[in-house]
Amino acid sequence: MLFAFDDTQCRSLAETHGTPCFAYSGAVAEAQFRALRDVLPGRVRLAYAVKANPHPGLLARFASLGASFDCASIGELGRVEALNLEPGRTFFAGPGKREAELQKALAMGVRIQAEGFEDLARIDALVDRETAVNLRVHPAFDVSEGNRIIGGSGPSAFGIDEEDVPALLARAAQLRHVRIRGLHVFAASNQRDAAKLKTIHGAVLDLAKRLHEQHGLTFEQIDLGGGLGIPYAPEQAPLDLAAFGQGLSDLLGRHAWYKGELILEPGRFLAGPCGVYLARVVRIKESRGTRFAILEGGINHLIRPLLTGEPFPVKAVGQGEGAAAHTLAGPLCTSLDRLGEVRLPELKAGDLLAFGSTGAYGLNEGMTHFLSHPVPPEIWVG
Structure with missing residues (x-):
């Protein structure tokens, strides 16, 4: 199981608690x-x-x-x-x-x-x-x-x-x-x-x-x-x-x-399987042939991809499969703030992304104090 919550549940969690956030089943x-x-x-x-x-x-x-x-x-x-x-x-x-x-x-x-x-x-x-x-x-x-x-x-x-x-x-x-x-x-x-x-x-x-x-x-x-x-x-x-x-x-x-x-x-x-991380796209930037999707959170919330090179699974909530290449970047002032290169539907500002299997080595491992961004809430479900 890569995602503990389906798209309907992810949208509801995001609307109720705001984004970015972590939710655990x-x-x-x-x-x-x-x-x-x-x-x-x-x-x-x-x-x-x-x-x-x-x-x-x-x-x-x-x-x-x-x-x-x-x-x-x-x-x-x-x-x-x-x-x-x-x-x-x-x-x-x-x-x-x-x-x-x-x-x-x-x-x-x-x-x-x-x-x-x-x-x-x-x-x-x-x-x-x-x-x-x-x-x-x-x-x-x-x-x-x-x-x-x-x-x-x-x-x-x-x-x-x-x-x-x-x-x-x-x-x-x-x-x-x-x-x-x-x-x-x-x-x-x-x-x-x-x-x-x-x-x-x-x-x-x-x-x-x-x-x-x-x-x-x-x-x-x-x-x-x-x-x-x-x-x-x-x-x-x-x-x-x-x-x-x-x-x-x-x-x-x-x-x-x-x-x-x-x-x-x-x-x-x-x-690991019990958690999802929900974050929205803030902006899209095209740079010398690379399409960046800049998110509300990055390695301040999910540093594991940077440490191990193994990204968390990610989907665009409510958008099904897609083949557009994106580099997922966070809001930190460092080029290290990357969450992976993925193929998703062509993203735009406001789209909701769900990162699966983030119940382990998620928020507690992130660089939460760097740049003093607010710490996202953690929601316990069930």
């Missing part, structure tokens, strides 16, 4: 969660990645369905804290945790994903009882296929390099309270191939087995990270959920030594 978000949950083995826990979209309505909907939550800042911890969840349903990751953030996480009963010895030592100093943490490892294997978001097997700001784990464990053995009881590896991003995800997750479990056998680590949790992808164009096939679930079952069968739970941190997969 609770029904679509819930359907995504249930569809994924239904194919997973019982030992797999879903921890929604709050960074994808921290909208309170979305968090509450997922919480009501039994989701756990993956946070990466004190602000995200605060949003999850407002849900009044029992301890153990929240994880805290990030390469630059400050002491105040660690204190907040510990007070909430959050499972911390330690990035290195510094995290372990500071946690040890903050607690007076045995405290289990997960260790994030940057693996030596490279399954990223050049993905610039997660990087490959080269240098990384995330986690402890796999080859440095033995030295870290020797130092960690001297700590009084902290105990490594889980492994965290994030090795995929927007991957829609179930077979490739099985390969990635298999490599993580193989790493866990090596750490278990060579260093005696006992894991209660193995966090496989996120990376479950969604289509952004009609020709892109969605993730085969049945094959994905079967792949995890196969891996658990292959790794009978492991008795704990697996954690998945989907963000985009759960939230």
Whole structure:
């Protein structure tokens, strides 16, 4: 599903709330969660990645369905804290945790994903009882296929390099309270191939087995990270959920030594399809053979196309198919403000465009403060 709302709904939302705006469908978000949950083995826990979209309505909907939550800042911890969840349903990751953030996480009963010895030592100093943490490892294997978001097997700001784990464990053995009881590896991003995800997750479990056998680590949790992808164009096939679930079952069968739970941190997969961004054309400009459609919003609201080169799907509301080439530009005073090159009906000022699959990495990732444009409203529907 590329668009959570049809043309009639998009027009109604634009007329009622003005443009630009974001709208999210609770029904679509819930359907995504249930569809994924239904194919997973019982030992797999879903921890929604709050960074994808921290909208309170979305968090509450997922919480009501039994989701756990993956946070990466004190602000995200605060949003999850407002849900009044029992301890153990929240994880805290990030390469630059400050002491105040660690204190907040510990007070909430959050499972911390330690990035290195510094995290372990500071946690040890903050607690007076045995405290289990997960260790994030940057693996030596490279399954990223050049993905610039997660990087490959080269240098990384995330986690402890796999080859440095033995030295870290020797130092960690001297700590009084902290105990490594889980492994965290994030090795995929927007991957829609179930077979490739099985390969990635298999490599993580193989790493866990090596750490278990060579260093005696006992894991209660193995966090496989996120990376479950969604289509952004009609020709892109969605993730085969049945094959994905079967792949995890196969891996658990292959790794009978492991008795704990697996954690998945989907963000985009759960939230992406539920959102649309609505914006009108302000003006059309012809420049040296290029037709620009200049919109009310650009990378101040949707920066992901600039970061990844992968545009969100877009349609001209109420105008059907079209073959006119347009470069979609935003209102910012920079030539970087581009939302993609598309073929649509010949646009004019006032036309309404809908960008689909913007429920993840939409407004919360945009350059909202640049030029001080008003922040568009976010509407929760259903």
